[in-house]
Amino acid sequence: MKCATFNTNSIRARLPIILEWLKREQPDILCVQETKVQDKDFPAAPFQDAGYSTVFRGQKSYNGVAVLSKKHAADIVFTLTGETEEPARFIRCRIGDTWVINVYVPQGFAVGSEKFTYKLRWLNELLIHIHDFFTPDQPLIVAGDFNVALEEKDVYDPEGLRGEVGFHPDEQALMERFFEWGLVDLLRKHHPEEGQFTFWDYRIPNALKRKMGWRVDYILATPPLADTCRDCWIDTGARSLPKPSDHTFLVAEFDLP
DNA sequence: ATGGTCGGCAACCGA
Numbered sequence: 191m192k193c194a195t196f197n198t199n200s201i202r203a204r205l206p207i208i209l210e211w212l213k214r215e216q217p218d219i220l221c222v223q224e225t226k227v228q229d230k231d232f233p234a235a236p237f238q239d240a241g242y243s244t245v246f247r248g249q250k251s252y253n254g255v256a257v258l259s260k261k262h263a264a265d266i267v268f269t270l271t272g273e274t275e276e277p278a279r280f281i282r283c284r285i286g287d288t289w290v291i292n293v294y295v296p297q298g299f300a301v302g303s304e305k306f307t308y309k310l311r312w313l314n315e316l317l318i319h320i321h322d323f324f325t326p327d328q329p330l331i332v333a334g335d336f337n338v339a340l341e342e343k344d345v346y347d348p349e350g351l352r353g354e355v356g357f358h359p360d361e362q363a364l365m366e367r368f369f370e371w372g373l374v375d376l377l378r379k380h381h382p383e384e385g386q387f388t389f390w391d392y393r394i395p396n397a398l399k400r401k402m403g404w405r406v407d408y409i410l411a412t413p414p415l416a417d418t419c420r421d422c423w424i425d426t427g428a429r430s431l432p433k434p435s436d437h438t439f440l441v442a443e444f445d446l447p
Numbered sequence: 448a449t450g451g452t453c454g455g456c457a458a459c460c461g462a
Contacts, residue, residue: 199462200454224462226455251455252462297462337462391462392452436453436462 191288191446193219194425195333195407197389197437201225201256204435205233207428211439212240215425218260219285221292221333225254225278232256247278254278255292255334259285270315279312282323288415288446289324291316293334298355306355309337313364317371324412326372332410335389335437338365340375343384344405356406374416376409376442381423388424388438398429409442418445 194217198204201222212220220242225232227248234244237258247268248254255278257263263283270280279294293316298309313336324330338361342348351357369375377386387403394402409422425439 203454224454251460299461393462395451397452433453 191219191444192217192441193221193288193290193331193333193409193444194439194441195221195223195292195335195409196439197223197294197335197407197435199224199226199435199437201227201254202231202233203433205236207431207434209236209240210431211425211428212237212242212258215439215441217441219288219290219331220258221281221290222256222258223254223279223292223294223335224252225256226251227254245281245283247281249278252277253294255281255294257281257283257285257290257292261285263290270312270319280316282319287329289328289330291320291330291332291334293332293336295334295336295338297337298361301353301355301358306358309355310360310364313338313361317364317367320368320373321371326412327414328412329415330373330412331415331442332368332373333408333440335407336365337406338362339404339406340365343386346387346402346404356404368410372412373410374413374419376411376416376419376422377405377424377440379416379419380421386424388440389436392436407437407440409440411442415444415446419443420445 246256
């Protein structure tokens with residue numbers, strides 16, 4: 191069983207990259223973020239033609255999440271807190287025996303801003319949601335763009351970025367609580383080495399070549415799944431194609447049928 | 448080389 195996550199920065203602009211990647215890598219599940227498309231315009235047909243069922247929740251211009259899977263998803267929930275009219279940042283579903291949560295965590299704008307406070311609140315709500323609906327002995331994957339880098343090796347310039355949005359102790363402390371609950375960071379389980387980045391800011395010229403990246407995308411799993419994880423890796427292949435996203439694919443492979 | 452990010456969507460906002 192193979193599961194992946196990808197911040198598309200517009201699923202329509204990235205459609206050729208995604209279709210090519212699906213055809214080559216054949217994941218069972220792909221969580222995508224920043225689809226930037228309303229549900230009425232979601233490109234479900236090309237994914238169906240490629241053998242993938244889709245679950246999506248989007249809005250105009252911003253945010254938007256989707257889960258693509260070979261098997262149909264069930265028990266689908268789009269609200270993190272249960273309130274109506276939440277931004278399109280969350281999908282919880284079940285695919286076969288595996289529970290999947292796909293998240294696009296608020297970026298947070300700047301430390302001290304209202305958007306930053308909202309980001310911390312949102313991460314806390316996610317923690318509560320997971321705590322309320324699951325126990326760590328269930329097979330749960332939490333994948334997506336968390337917009338938080340955890341350790342020094344997760345950013346290109348820890349001294350310069352410390353305390354900035356995306357590399358702030360309050361964000362990191364909230365992330366730690368997911369691990370305390372029982373979730374395992376699959377990339378770090380298999381690749382503790384430096385230079386494992388999943389995001390390079392478009393606004394920094396030649397950021398990729400200059401290795402000026404961040405690791406802000408994650409695949410987390412509860413122990414029963416993490417124990418069967420054979421490998422987890424960053425796939426930068428799509429970056430050599432025209433019009434790459436600012437994020438990479440992140441992939442986890444499990445010893446499961 | 449006299450410019451230098453994207454995408455959405457129609458003037459800027461968000462990342």
